[in-house]
Amino acid sequence: MDTILKITDGIYYVGVNDRDTHLFENMWPLPKGVTYNSYIIKDEKNVLIDTVKISKVNAFIEKIYDILDGGKLDYLVINHMEPDHSGAIETIMHEFPEMKIVGNKKTFEFLKALYDIEDNLYEIKDGDEIDLGKHKLKFFLTPMVHWPETMMTYEITDKIIFTGDAFGGFGSLDGGVFDDEVDIEYYENEIRRYYSNIVGKFGPMVQRAMKKVGGLDIEIVAPTHGPVWRSNPGRILELYDKWSKYETEEGVVIVYGTMYGNTEKMADYIARCLADEGIKNIRVMNSSNTHESYIINEIWRFKGVILGTNTYNNDIFPPMEKVIINLAHKGIKNRVFGVFGTYGWSGGGVKGIVEYINKNKWEMVADPVEVQFSAKEESYEKLRELAKAMAKRIKEN
Numbered sequence: 001m002d003t004i005l006k007i008t009d010g011i012y013y014v015g016v017n018d019r020d021t022h023l024f025e026n027m028w029p030l031p032k033g034v035t036y037n038s039y040i041i042k043d044e045k046n047v048l049i050d051t052v053k054i055s056k057v058n059a060f061i062e063k064i065y066d067i068l069d070g071g072k073l074d075y076l077v078i079n080h081m082e083p084d085h086s087g088a089i090e091t092i093m094h095e096f097p098e099m100k101i102v103g104n105k106k107t108f109e110f111l112k113a114l115y116d117i118e119d120n121l122y123e124i125k126d127g128d129e130i131d132l133g134k135h136k137l138k139f140f141l142t143p144m145v146h147w148p149e150t151m152m153t154y155e156i157t158d159k160i161i162f163t164g165d166a167f168g169g170f171g172s173l174d175g176g177v178f179d180d181e182v183d184i185e186y187y188e189n190e191i192r193r194y195y196s197n198i199v200g201k202f203g204p205m206v207q208r209a210m211k212k213v214g215g216l217d218i219e220i221v222a223p224t225h226g227p228v229w230r231s232n233p234g235r236i237l238e239l240y241d242k243w244s245k246y247e248t249e250e251g252v253v254i255v256y257g258t259m260y261g262n263t264e265k266m267a268d269y270i271a272r273c274l275a276d277e278g279i280k281n282i283r284v285m286n287s288s289n290t291h292e293s294y295i296i297n298e299i300w301r302f303k304g305v306i307l308g309t310n311t312y313n314n315d316i317f318p319p320m321e322k323v324i325i326n327l328a329h330k331g332i333k334n335r336v337f338g339v340f341g342t343y344g345w346s347g348g349g350v351k352g353i354v355e356y357i358n359k360n361k362w363e364m365v366a367d368p369v370e371v372q373f374s375a376k377e378e379s380y381e382k383l384r385e386l387a388k389a390m391a392k393r394i395k396e397n
C-alpha cells in the first residue's frame with residue numbers, strides 16, 4: 001500500500017490516527033479522535049521528528065520503512081517527551097540502533113527517567129543547528145509549552161517549523177492532512193478545545209515561544225496533533241496568539257448544576273434576559289452531562305461566565321464544583337463572572353462559588369442571586385438585573 005505523504009521535496013508526513021482512545025490524557029474526550037504527527041526528512045542524513053503513542057507503533061513503523069526505502073535513520077529529534085509522542089522511541093531505537101537522539105538537557109533527564117535511555121544522545125542548546133545536506137535544522141527551546149523540555153525545530157531550507165504540541169488540535173485527519181485539504185472550520189473548534197484543555201494554562205509561555213520564533217520566515221507549521229498548515233500558516237499562529245492572550249468574543253456561558261430543575265429554570269431565565277439585552281452568543285450548559293472539556297472550550301471563547309448551583313450537603317453541587325476547579329486550574333483570565341443558585345435550609349452552594357471567585361481574583365459583575373428552593377417573582381427581577389449587568393459589562397470591550 002502506498003502510504004507516502006510528501007510535504008516538500010524530501011520531507012514526509014508519517015503521523016498516525018488514533019480513533020480508539022476515548023480520553024486524551026485519560027481525561028479529555030476524543031469523540032473525533034486525535035493524531036500523533038511525526039515527520040521524516042530524507043537527505044544525506046535522515047531524520048525522524050517526534051514519534052507516536054506506543055499503541056500506534058505498528059502503523060508508524062510501516063510508514064517509516066516505506067519512506068526510507070532501505071535507508072536508515074541517523075537522527076531522532078524529540079520536541080516533546082509526553083508519552084503520546086515519545087512512546088515509540090524505544091521501538092525506533094531498536095529498529096535503528098545507530099541513530100542519535102537529538103534533544104536538550106531536560107529532554108534527556110526525562111528520557112532517562114521515563115525509559116531509562118542514556119546512550120546515543122546528541123544534546124543541542126538553544127539556537128544550535130544540524131546540517132543534513134540539503135536541509136538544515138535549527139532548534140529553539142520553548143519551555144513550558146506545556147512541559148519544561150518542549151522545543152521547536154525549524155527546517156531552514158523549506159521554512160518548515162515543527163512545533164510540538166503548540167498549534168496542535170484534537171481530531172483525526174480523515175484523508176486530508178493539510179489545512180487546504182480539509183474543512184478547516186470543522187477542525188478549529190477541536191483545535192481551541194485542545195488549546196484550552198491542554199495548553200491553556202501556559203498562555204504566557206506560548207506568547208514567549210511565539211515571540212522567539214516570530215521573526216522566522218515560516219511557510220509551513222507542522223505540529224504534533226491535527227492539520228499541517230501549508231496554505232495559511234498565519235491563521236493558526238493568529239488563533240494561538242489570540243487564545244494565549246486570553247482574548248474573548250462577546251458572549252456568555254451559563255453553567256449550572258441542578259438535581260430537580262429549580263437552578264436550571266433560573267439559568268434559562270438569565271439566558272432569556274441576556275437575549276433581551278441583544279447578546280447573541282449564549283451557551284447554557286448542564287454540568288452534570290457536559291464534560292468540562294467542552295465547557296472550558298466555550299469559556300475560552302467568550303467574555304461572560306455565569307455559574308449556578310444548588311446546595312448539596314452544605315456545599316456546591318459536586319459536578320459544578322468540578323467545572324470550577326478545572327477553570328481555576330487552567331488559570332482562566334480576562335473573564336467576568338456572575339453567580340446564582342438555590343438552597344433548602346443551610347445554604348452553602350452559592351457561598352462556595354463566591355469563595356472560588358474571590359480566591360482566583362475573578363471579577364464579579366453583580367451580587368449573587370440566591371433563592372430558597374425555587375425562584376419567586378422578586379428573585380426573577382434580581383436575575384434580570386444580573387443579566388443586564390453582565391450584558392453591559394461584556395459590551396464594554
Ligand SMILES: Cc1cc2nc3c(=O)[nH]c(=O)nc-3n(C[C@H](O)[C@H](O)[C@H](O)COP(=O)(O)O)c2cc1C
Nearest residue numbers: 259260261262263310311313314344345346347373
Ligand atoms: C440530596 C440533597 C442534598 C441537599 N443538601 C442541602 C444542604 O446541605 N443544604 C441546603 O440548604 N439545601 C440542601 N438541599 C436542597 C437543595 O439545594 C434545594 O432543594 C434546591 O432547590 C435544589 O435545586 P435543584 O432543583 O436545582 O436541584 C439538598 C437537596 C438534596 C436533594
